Amino acid sequence: IHHQPFQKEHKYKHMADEECDYLFKTVLIGDSAVGKSNLLSRFAKDEFHLDTKPTIGVEFAYRNTKLGDKIIKAQIWDTAGQERFRAITNSYYRGALGAMLVYDITRNETFENVRKWLQELKEFGDPDMVIVLVGNKSDLVDLREVEVEDGQKLAEVEKLCFLETSAKENLNVEDAFLQMITKIYKIASQKSL
Ligand code: GDP
Numbered sequence: 678i679h680h681q682p683f684q685k686e687h688k689y690k691h692m693a694d695e696e697c698d699y700l701f702k703t704v705l706i707g708d709s710a711v712g713k714s715n716l717l718s719r720f721a722k723d724e725f726h727l728d729t730k731p732t733i734g735v736e737f738a739y740r741n742t743k744l745g746d747k748i749i750k751a752q753i754w755d756t757a758g759q760e761r762f763r764a765i766t767n768s769y770y771r772g773a774l775g776a777m778l779v780y781d782i783t784r785n786e787t788f789e790n791v792r793k794w795l796q797e798l799k800e801f802g803d804p805d806m807v808i809v810l811v812g813n814k815s816d817l818v819d820l821r822e823v824e825v826e827d828g829q830k831l832a833e834v835e836k837l838c839f840l841e842t843s844a845k846e847n848l849n850v851e852d853a854f855l856q857m858i859t860k861i862y863k864i865a866s867q868k869s870l
Pocket residue numbers: 708709710711712713714715716758813814815816817842843844845846
């Protein structure tokens with residue numbers, strides 16, 4: 678694709694797969710009701726064409742992002758409730774270069790389960806996968822059960838990026854996804870050198 682320095686913001690947001698420089702698959706994981714779908718719809722916003730693969734029961738959305746002069750298209754998969762049945766495995770993780778692992782700061786059990794999700798990533802995911810740990814619902818301060826430091830510590834031990842977000846108030850949502858996409862892009866562009 679030809680680099681067009683005059684290209685307007687809105688234009689790349691609607692570029693087709695083949696016009697983009699990179700196309701990545703990423704996945705959302707974490708317990709039910711932690712806010713995965715809300716995070717995804719926040720991030721994908723106006724470019725939100727939610728699509729489904731009914732055969733494997735997942736939903737996904739796209740978001741184009743400009744990094745330097747490159748257009749990155751991130752395809753983001755959501756479990757569409759399948760995590761309840763532990764029915765997501767191979768096909769869900771196949772080819773994914775990034776994972777956003779979400780827990781709910783108001784429910785400690787969702788944080789406890791982060792280890793289980795990491796285990797599953799190790800089993801089914803790409804070993805180079807970029808993992809961003811997200812503590813969602815940071816707006817619910819009075820209901821907090823998981824301290825910021827707990828998230829930070831776990832992220833440090835497991836070598837993950839970490840952020841707290843609020844899908845409801847749109848805090849850090851953009852940042853969380855962009856950290857994941859930027860890191861994937863760095864790894865991918867180094868590999869192709
Ligand atoms: P999923 O099952 O992980 O996809 O979770 P959903 O996105 O369906 O969200 C589960 C519930 O949590 C819904 O009632 C959302 O409205 C609510 N929710 C999601 N994100 C937030 C948030 O950041 N703050 C608050 N207060 N509620 C949220």
